[in-house]
Amino acid sequence: MITLDVNAVTCVVIFTYITLAWLRTVSSGKVSVMDVLWGLGFVIIAWTRAIQLNSFNTISVLTLIAVSIWGLRLAFVLHQRTKNRGEDPRYVRMMESAGKNWWWISFLQVFVLQGILLILVALPIISLISENNADGSLSTNQLIGTALLIGTYFIGMIIEHRGDIELREFKKNSGSGQLKTDGIFSITRHPNHLGEAIIWWSIGGFAVLVGGIASSWALIGPLILTLLLRYVSGVAMSEVDLKDREGYQQWVESTPAMFANPIKILLKKNAD
Secondary structure (H helix, E strand, O other), X not given: OOXXXXXXXXXXHHHHHHHHHHHHHHHHOOOOHHHHHHHHHHHHHHHHHHHHHOOOXXXXXXXXXXXXXXXXXXHHHHHHHHOOOOOOHHHHHHHHHHHHHHHHHHHHHHHHHHHHHHHHHOHHHHHXXXXXXXXXXXXXXXXXXHHHHHHHHHHHHHHHXXXXXXXXXXXXXXXXXXXXXXXXXXXXXXXXXXXXXXXXXXXXXXHHHHHOHHHHHHHHHHHHHHHHHHHHOOHHHHOXXXXXXXXXXXXXXXXXXXXXXXXXXXXXXXXX
């Protein structure tokens, strides 16, 4: 009997997951379903590894809870937001560019790419739910660090959830083409991206706390996610359709995309 390594199983499960998602879009034509399935992918990775390793110790359970709360909430919010609307404008532009070859280009450019990113961003999960942590016990210092990281995790959840609530209410009560620049959106232009980054740095921090400096490779996951959110698929693509709205330029100049830039703040203070 062939026994697959847990990491190999993780890769096979995710490839199967994204392939099934793609086959669904071939008939429906709606590629943005992958956005809804993004958060669920991390939940699947975490539970697949825990079940295969029969690992339900303190470290694994904390990881499962953190990933499941975040992933299931994100999937639900995105499903509610997109279920009654057409294709995401980002994918419409990609579809128009690809033409008749979109059905297979979408598999490589959207689904396979997101499958690879899923595994890379999930490196903290892979580190935490592994044979190396079979014992699952935490020292007193690690428990203190864990408590601090749980607090940071929930700060990220609150920021992300608050941004979603404010944006939903704004869209419900305002006309199309309006730009939300007050509330939490006056502090950061993308609170959902900021919250998500904080959440994943917390999970990555937990991986290093548990595994020590040897597990620092797990931080590649939150680093990739943060760079994607800030410079690729998050802020940049989200704001393409906002640039022509009234007040956009002033909003950009006064409000950071995600994190406040301390150098910019100091330069502004000196200029004043």
